[in-house]
Amino acid sequence: MKNKIINSMRSIALDSINRAGQGHIGMAIGSAPITYSIIGENLKFVKEDPKWMNRDKFVLSAGHASMSQYSIMHFMGLLSVEDMKNHKVYGSKTPSHPEIDMFDYVDATTGPLGQGVAMAVGMAISERYLSKKYNRTNLPIIDHNVFALHGDGCLQEGVALEAIQLAGTMQLDKLIIIQDYNAVQIDSRTEEVNNINIIDFFKSQKFDTFEVTDPTPENISNAIALAKLSDKPSFIQVHTVIAPGTPFENQSNGHNGTLSETQTAEFKRKWGLKNETPFEYDADVYESAEKLWEPKNAQYKAWNVLVEEYQIKYPDVYKELLDIYNDENHIDLSQVEFTESDVATRNYIAPIMEYLEKETANFIGGSADLKAATKVGFSKDVKDGGKNIKYGIREFAMGAINNGIHLASGLRTVDATFLTFADYMKPAMRLGSLMKIPSVHVFTHDSYQVGGDGPTHQPIDQIPMLRSMPNMTVIRPCDESEMKGAFQYALTAKNEQVSIIACRQPIKSFNTLKSNEFKSAYIIKDSVNFQATLLATGSEVELAVRVYEELKEEGINVRVISVPNLQGLVNDDELARALLLDRAPMLAIEASSDSYWFRLSKYNKINAHLAKDFGHSAPGDVIYEKHGFNSTNIKKMVKELI
Numbered sequence: 001m002k003n004k005i006i007n008s009m010r011s012i013a014l015d016s017i018n019r020a021g022q023g024h025i026g027m028a029i030g031s032a033p034i035t036y037s038i039i040g041e042n043l044k045f046v047k048e049d050p051k052w053m054n055r056d057k058f059v060l061s062a063g064h065a066s067m068s069q070y071s072i073m074h075f076m077g078l079l080s081v082e083d084m085k086n087h088k089v090y091g092s093k094t095p096s097h098p099e100i101d102m103f104d105y106v107d108a109t110t111g112p113l114g115q116g117v118a119m120a121v122g123m124a125i126s127e128r129y130l131s132k133k134y135n136r137t138n139l140p141i142i143d144h145n146v147f148a149l150h151g152d153g154c155l156q157e158g159v160a161l162e163a164i165q166l167a168g169t170m171q172l173d174k175l176i177i178i179q180d181y182n183a184v185q186i187d188s189r190t191e192e193v194n195n196i197n198i199i200d201f202f203k204s205q206k207f208d209t210f211e212v213t214d215p216t217p218e219n220i221s222n223a224i225a226l227a228k229l230s231d232k233p234s235f236i237q238v239h240t241v242i243a244p245g246t247p248f249e250n251q252s253n254g255h256n257g258t259l260s261e262t263q264t265a266e267f268k269r270k271w272g273l274k275n276e277t278p279f280e281y282d283a284d285v286y287e288s289a290e291k292l293w294e295p296k297n298a299q300y301k302a303w304n305v306l307v308e309e310y311q312i313k314y315p316d317v318y319k320e321l322l323d324i325y326n327d328e329n330h331i332d333l334s335q336v337e338f339t340e341s342d343v344a345t346r347n348y349i350a351p352i353m354e355y356l357e358k359e360t361a362n363f364i365g366g367s368a369d370l371k372a373a374t375k376v377g378f379s380k381d382v383k384d385g386g387k388n389i390k391y392g393i394r395e396f397a398m399g400a401i402n403n404g405i406h407l408a409s410g411l412r413t414v415d416a417t418f419l420t421f422a423d424y425m426k427p428a429m430r431l432g433s434l435m436k437i438p439s440v441h442v443f444t445h446d447s448y449q450v451g452g453d454g455p456t457h458q459p460i461d462q463i464p465m466l467r468s469m470p471n472m473t474v475i476r477p478c479d480e481s482e483m484k485g486a487f488q489y490a491l492t493a494k495n496e497q498v499s500i501i502a503c504r505q506p507i508k509s510f511n512t513l514k515s516n517e518f519k520s521a522y523i524i525k526d527s528v529n530f531q532a533t534l535l536a537t538g539s540e541v542e543l544a545v546r547v548y549e550e551l552k553e554e555g556i557n558v559r560v561i562s563v564p565n566l567q568g569l570v571n572d573d574e575l576a577r578a579l580l581l582d583r584a585p586m587l588a589i590e591a592s593s594d595s596y597w598f599r600l601s602k603y604n605k606i607n608a609h610l611a612k613d614f615g616h617s618a619p620g621d622v623i624y625e626k627h628g629f630n631s632t633n634i635k636k637m638v639k640e641l642i
Contacts, residue, residue: 014259034220152180173233414441447503534586543634
């Protein structure tokens with residue numbers, strides 16, 4: 001009966017792709033024995049509680065094989081025939097690639113190859129942190145595995161290799177990575193572009209490895225059973241054939257496409273199925289698939305018995321754990337005190353990290369080998385029961401891993417690197433924004449003032465990239481009060497990521513926040529009968545104040561407004577009018593190349609002095625001066641504006 005379920009999975013996957021008019025038939029058909037074995041026979045989860053905290057996690061890193069996942073879930077009663085017919089239809093539960101917003105039983109949105117592997121590593125880190133912190137003797141309420149299914153392409157993406165290295169270093173024993181090894185990709189056989197022995201590679205990363213050359217469900221499940229017993233992360237290579245039973249079997253053009261009505265009928269006959277009508281399958285397939293729930297339901301029942309005892313013995317601890325899974329934050333940075341002022345804004349981050357370490361349970365993270373430079377990190381590593389993650393110099397993996405950490409449990413993450421390396425993280429941040437994951441990213445060394453490290457490390461185009469991303473708020477504080485406000489906003493944000501931008505060089509403090517309420521913009525220097533308004537972020541606020549004072553001596557009245565959150569100001573008409581942006585022309589000053597400032601032209605005339613070119617290897621003040629970030633140039637622009 002198992003084979004009949006698997007062959008029905010293959011066939012209904014083809015029905016759905018044919019109806020959609022286009023799709024990835026190759027792995028959807030070829031990986032059916034693997035998804036049957038993982039989801040049907042081995043994945044610990046239940047119908048009635050799709051977000052059960054102790055469920056096993058399944059990440060389809062090769063998201064183009066989504067119909068393989070959808071098909072087994074259909075026969076198990078989680079997706080209807082209509083859902084299968086609506087593959088790729090707007091608003092359906094069965095989009096082209098799995099999406100968490102569309103179907104409750106999807107644990108991660110995937111599609112960009114490799115990121116699913118990294119997110120699975122993050123999920124395993126989440127399990128490690130929570131099990132160490134909350135399990136008690138004979139009460140292992142957090143004890144689950146993380147499965148990642150990928151194809152040949154995922155392991156050609158650097159992000160997967162970065163994450164695998166970290167998983168091996170951390171010895172994440174709950175991680176089981178499974179390869180659908182069909183040795184074919186879109187343009188060629190894999191051997192033409194990759195000469196790595198994959199099993200040897202995983203062994204070198206201290207994984208236990210298993211090879212399944214005959215992909216029966218029994219053989220696959222046996223390998224999974226051995227992997228579950230391992231005290232290491234595990235890799236299972238399952239030999240398959242791309243697009244089996246189709247005219248494109250074992251060929252590159254089997255990756256993507258559809259079959260004609262005649263070809264589809266022949267396909268179903270090859271797999272021993274009698275019903276040729278699309279989406280019609282025998283009742284015994286559904287009945288047998290329904291029975292796959294019996295051991296899963298027993299696991300859920302046994303777990304609930306444990307939880308009942310746990311709640312009685314440790315009610316406060318259990319409440320804390322529930323708050324993490326429900327993403328309930330209890331953050332109050334008003335008690336954070338700074339012992340210095342007039343310093344680099346990155347220096348204000350350390351006391352906030354100390355608060356998060358001592359006063360919260362739901363924040364973990366670290367930096368890409370830059371804890372001393374960015375001030376982001378914790379004193380004790382996750383592997384030792386602490387909160388710090390040493391990602392190594394792996395920015396892309398860091399972002400993707402942190403997406404997985406939150407998806408698995410509701411844990412929040414804080415990560416950091418230099419702003420110029422935000423480009424390395426961009427694909428992971430984009431996917432995080434798509435999933436509305438509330439990650440906090442800290443980017444330091446934010447302008448020409450990086451100085452001697454030269455143009456490779458002097459960011460000018462990263463802030464506009466970040467601001468252009470949906471569900472990403474960028475905050476560039478100018479002093480300690482704005483930094484505290486930025487973190488208060490970021491740590492409690494819902495459905496959006498926040499990037500906090502900090503400088504390396506010391507700058508003057510203005511105590512911009514007069515209360516604990518964080519706003520997108522604040523008046524730093526005001527004037528009666530002002531002729532222009534200077535708008536600035538971060539370190540350029542100090543320059544704007546200097547210009548204000550010099551113009552005042554010349555009898556020209558201007559105002560200075562710090563705009564830590566430009567996106568917020570642009571979208572807050574009430575605040576913009578309260579700040580009287582419509583009363584006089586504006587001049588924006590920012591050491592980035594971002595034209596986003598001109599969206600404020602709906603209120604009044606605006607010009608901007610922005611970064612127009614890459615920098616140089618020289619002292620920061622010299623580069624600042626040569627690129628026009630000086631009072632002489634800004635005063636000239638103000639006078640031309642008014």
